[in-house]
Amino acid sequence: MNTGNKLWRGSQRPIHIQEVGTRDGLQVEPVFVPTEDKIALVNALSDAGLAKIEVTAFVSPQAIPALRDAETVLREIQRRPGVVYSALVPNVRGAERAIDARADEFNLVMSCSETHNLANLRMTRAQSFAALADVIALAKATANGPALNVSLSCSFGCPMEGDVPAEVVLDWAARFVDLGVRGVTLCDTTGMAYPSQVAALTEAFRARWPATELTLHFHNTRGMGLANVLAAIDAGADRFDASLGGLGGCPYAPGATGNVCTEEIVHALELMGYATGVDQDKLLGAARWLPALVGHDVPSQIVKAGRRLDLHPVPADFEAIRERALARG
Amino acid sequence: MNTGNKLWRGSQRPIHIQEVGTRDGLQVEPVFVPTEDKIALVNALSDAGLAKIEVTAFVSPQAIPALRDAETVLREIQRRPGVVYSALVPNVRGAERAIDARADEFNLVMSCSETHNLANLRMTRAQSFAALADVIALAKATANGPALNVSLSCSFGCPMEGDVPAEVVLDWAARFVDLGVRGVTLCDTTGMAYPSQVAALTEAFRARWPATELTLHFHNTRGMGLANVLAAIDAGADRFDASLGGLGGCPYAPGATGNVCTEEIVHALELMGYATGVDQDKLLGAARWLPALVGHDVPSQIVKAGRRLDLHPVPADFEAIRERALARG
Numbered sequence: 241m242n243t244g245n246k247l248w249r250g251s252q253r254p255i256h257i258q259e260v261g262t263r264d265g266l267q268v269e270p271v272f273v274p275t276e277d278k279i280a281l282v283n284a285l286s287d288a289g290l291a292k293i294e295v296t297a298f299v300s301p302q303a304i305p306a307l308r309d310a311e312t313v314l315r316e317i318q319r320r321p322g323v324v325y326s327a328l329v330p331n332v333r334g335a336e337r338a339i340d341a342r343a344d345e346f347n348l349v350m351s352c353s354e355t356h357n358l359a360n361l362r363m364t365r366a367q368s369f370a371a372l373a374d375v376i377a378l379a380k381a382t383a384n385g386p387a388l389n390v391s392l393s394c395s396f397g398c399p400m401e402g403d404v405p406a407e408v409v410l411d412w413a414a415r416f417v418d419l420g421v422r423g424v425t426l427c428d429t430t431g432m433a434y435p436s437q438v439a440a441l442t443e444a445f446r447a448r449w450p451a452t453e454l455t456l457h458f459h460n461t462r463g464m465g466l467a468n469v470l471a472a473i474d475a476g477a478d479r480f481d482a483s484l485g486g487l488g489g490c491p492y493a494p495g496a497t498g499n500v501c502t503e504e505i506v507h508a509l510e511l512m513g514y515a516t517g518v519d520q521d522k523l524l525g526a527a528r529w530l531p532a533l534v535g536h537d538v539p540s541q542i543v544k545a546g547r548r549l550d551l552h553p554v555p556a557d558f559e560a561i562r563e564r565a566l567a568r569g
Numbered sequence: 570m571n572t573g574n575k576l577w578r579g580s581q582r583p584i585h586i587q588e589v590g591t592r593d594g595l596q597v598e599p600v601f602v603p604t605e606d607k608i609a610l611v612n613a614l615s616d617a618g619l620a621k622i623e624v625t626a627f628v629s630p631q632a633i634p635a636l637r638d639a640e641t642v643l644r645e646i647q648r649r650p651g652v653v654y655s656a657l658v659p660n661v662r663g664a665e666r667a668i669d670a671r672a673d674e675f676n677l678v679m680s681c682s683e684t685h686n687l688a689n690l691r692m693t694r695a696q697s698f699a700a701l702a703d704v705i706a707l708a709k710a711t712a713n714g715p716a717l718n719v720s721l722s723c724s725f726g727c728p729m730e731g732d733v734p735a736e737v738v739l740d741w742a743a744r745f746v747d748l749g750v751r752g753v754t755l756c757d758t759t760g761m762a763y764p765s766q767v768a769a770l771t772e773a774f775r776a777r778w779p780a781t782e783l784t785l786h787f788h789n790t791r792g793m794g795l796a797n798v799l800a801a802i803d804a805g806a807d808r809f810d811a812s813l814g815g816l817g818g819c820p821y822a823p824g825a826t827g828n829v830c831t832e833e834i835v836h837a838l839e840l841m842g843y844a845t846g847v848d849q850d851k852l853l854g855a856a857r858w859l860p861a862l863v864g865h866d867v868p869s870q871i872v873k874a875g876r877r878l879d880l881h882p883v884p885a886d887f888e889a890i891r892e893r894a895l896a897r898g
Contacts, residue, residue: 245574245803248768359884364894399881432877434840435799439577460792462877463833463870467795470764474574497870504792511763541792541826548761548791552728555688565693 247474250513256291256479257506257516258455261530263294263328264499265487267304269534275309275316277533281526282317282325285484288522290502292324294347294481298334314341326389330361335375338386345387346379347425348372348416352409353398356429360393369415376419389423390416391457395441397432406441413445423453425481428468431461431497435471442475457481458500459488460539465500466508473514480505484523485530485538503527503542511548520547576803579842585620585808586835586845587784590859592623592657593828594816596633598863604638606862608645610855614813615649617851619831623655623676623810627663643670655718659690664704667715674716675708676754677701677745681738682727685758689722698744705748718752719745720786724770726761735770742774752782754810757797760790760826764800771804786810787829788817789868794829795837802843809834813852814859814867832856832871840877849876 262282266273273281278296285293295317301308314327326345327338338346350368351357357365372390379385394401395409413424426441438456445454456472456479458465469480482505488498506518524547530538555561591611595602602610607625614622624646630637643656655674656667667675679697680686686694701719708714723730724738742753755770767785774783785801785808787794798809811834817827835847853876859867884890 245576245768247574247576248765248800248803250765355883355887358891358894359887362890362894363897367894367897397877400883402878402880431874434837434877436577436579436841439574461870461874462836463789463795463830464837466792467799467837470796470799471577474577497874501792507791508763508793508796512765541790545760545790545826548726548763549731551731554684554729558684558688561691562687565687565691565696568692568696 247470248512250509250515252513252515254478255473255509255514255516257502257518258292258294258479258481259285259290259484259502260294260457260481260499261483261485261487261502263297263307264481265483265485266534267297267306268488269306271535272306273533275312278309278313279316281529281533282313284522284526284529286318286320286323287519288526289516289518290323291479291517292326292345294326294328295343297328297330298337298341299328299330311337311341314338314343324387329375331371332374332378335378339379339382343386345389346375348375348388348390348421349393350390350412351393351398351429352404352412353394353401355400356394356398359400365412369412372416373419376421380420387423388421389425389453389455390421391425391427393427393429395426396428396437397430399430399432406444409441410444410448413449417449417452421452423455424449425455425457427457428459431459431464433458433468434464435467438468438471439475442472442477446476453479455479455481459498460486460500461497466505469500469505469509482506485527485540485543487530487534487538497539501540501542503540507542507547576799577841579838579844581842581844583807584802584838584843584845586831586847587621587623587808587810588614588619588813588831589623589786589810589828590812590814590816590831592626592636593810594812594814595863596626596635597817598635600864601635602862604641607638607642610858610862611642611646613851613855613858615647615652616848617855618845618847619652620808620846621653621655621674623657624672626657626659627666627670628657628659640666640670643667643672653716658704660700661703661707664707668708668711672715674718675704677704677717677719677750678722679719679741680722680727680758681733681741682723682730684729685723685727688729694741698741701745702748705750709749716752717750718754718782718784719750720754720756722756722758724755725757725766726759728759728761735773738770739773739777742778746778746781750781752784753778754784754786756786757788760788760793762787762797763793764796767797767800768804771801771806775805782808784808784810788827789815789829790826795834798829798834798838811835814856814869814872816859816863816867826868830869830871832869836871836876
């Protein structure tokens with residue numbers, strides 16, 4: 241028994257929710273979502289009060305045609321003060337495009353697993369690190385340049401290698417912290433994280449780098465997404481990636497579902513008394529638009545079932561049922 | 570920060586997992602699962618090491634034809650020592666049938682919500698209580714009679730009324746505890762429970778009735794199932810209903826998904842170091858049989874994605890990718 245565990249009483253502690261559906265979600269969709277719809281979606285997410293939005297990726301349009309309109313989207317969204325508009329940047333060429341389009345933040349990605357990095361990025365980890373170090377140097381040399389965040393894939397396990405030791409994850413984080421990045425995201429790329437592990441790694445990170453912005457990025461592949469968020473909060477984290485509707489996935493882990501669902505996480509945390517700053521009506525409005533945009537149902541349980549107190553009518557014959565029951569005395 | 574929270578380290582604390590899929594799951598399936606398959610399924614669940622199995626329901630065969638073979642199933646399963654074979658019993662007629670078929674335990678059901686009780690059971694709560702008190706009297710008058718458990722629906726909210734005050738839930742529990750039941754199940758019938766509420770109600774129940782067997786019964790309707798299990802564990806609970814494959818639902822809450830999924834809960838708790846006593850290979854074998862039995866996919870994320878360390882092969886061209894990468898130096 242653990243009477244009085246503060247985890248269950250949020251006490252309006254701020255938790256920052258960062259939307260990745262527009263990048264991590266849309267990049268794996270087979271349909272091309274029209275540019276004006278992407279812009280409207282980002283604007284709706286801004287209006288809902290999310291802390292950060294990973295708007296798009298400055299990758300090769302041939303490699304990921306779904307995001308070939310990166311410049312246009314990032315240039316034409318309405319920038320809401322206080323929201324960080326981030327973009328995935330894989331290399332110097334992408335960085336130049338993202339600077340032109342005025343990304344507030346670069347999100348740099350490599351994997352803690354050598355096998356996953358090779359399979360996904362076709363480079364060794366050392367090669368990825370060197371390429372990202374060049375991007376960091378360019379960003380730092382740019383007047384009013386972007387903030388820098390690095391996302392470390394497979395921080396909680398690799399779907400091909402298995403466990404990835406915490407020391408390996410922290411070593412790669414250290415190399416980027418030494419280069420002066422503002423933030424690090426520990427990514428559970430294929431849903432292998434579990435709460436005990438999350439609490440331990442979060443605690444270790446926070447203890448070593450209290451001033452670095454730490455984000456946790458979970459997938460709900462094995463149903464542990466929200467539990468992992470709570471374990472991370474308990475260990476001192478306050479920033480989470482999430483994807484509207486629960487969009488997303490990973491081609492190297494068949495059966496993997498998407499990122500944790502933004503509206504599910506916000507719904508749960510707000511019920512628990514945490515302050516996400518998100519307007520749930522606006523967020524759910526955007527989520528309910530998704531199936532029409534991507535052409536299929538989305539995993540979101542909140543889109544399916546509504547919020548906790550979205551009530552249902554009594555059966556049509558309820559009064560007759562009641563009268564018959566009361567007549568029995 | 571909450572360094573050292575024991576919740577994240579199970580330390581082999583025993584948690585009892587109680588299967589309800591054979592009753593709560595199969596009763597809402599449109600297909601009739603053949604009797605011999607039901608028996609084989611219960612035997613497989615026994616063999617997997619579940620603490621309790623709600624085998625069937627002694628309800629009207631006209632009302633729930635899916636379970637019209639209740640006597641045969643309960644008589645012909647192999648009884649594994651230590652496993653409690655429970656059956657839902659709605660009234661004295663059902664109790665007589667269940668005693669004949671040698672149910673180890675009666676599970677009695679009524680709702681904490683007047684509206685839900687009328688809609689679901691066509692009786693007022695007072696009428697339900699009186700009928701169940703008759704069942705309890707019969708059971709107690711039976712030599713070597715069954716153990717008694719009462720499941721209180723809508724303990725965390727009613728899909729038609731909204732919030733149900735904790736005092737109302739505890740008052741109904743008190744009336745059954747006073748009649749000498751061994752256990753009480755607090756049921757989150759339509760997935761309205763959230764962790765703060767779960768921790769508070771569990772703690773209140775445990776403080777008032779430390780000797781009563783307390784079960785928590787959650788649905789994953791809004792994605793909070795596992796988080797609710799962890800909140801209850803943190804507040805002193807050690808028994809949970811769950812449904813193989815995540816089968817189940819409630820006709821009065823459209824969009825509601827099933828019970829929390831047995832193999833998801835066992836998978837997560839075992840990773841965290843809790844001792845469920847369940848053999849996951851055997852459990853997952855049974856879960857993978859379900860789609861063929863019920864004729865559709867099941868919600869289980871573990872059936873879809875496998876366990877955390879069920880790894881995937883590298884891409885077919887992986888060696889070529891690596892060689893090209895290394896050649897770049």
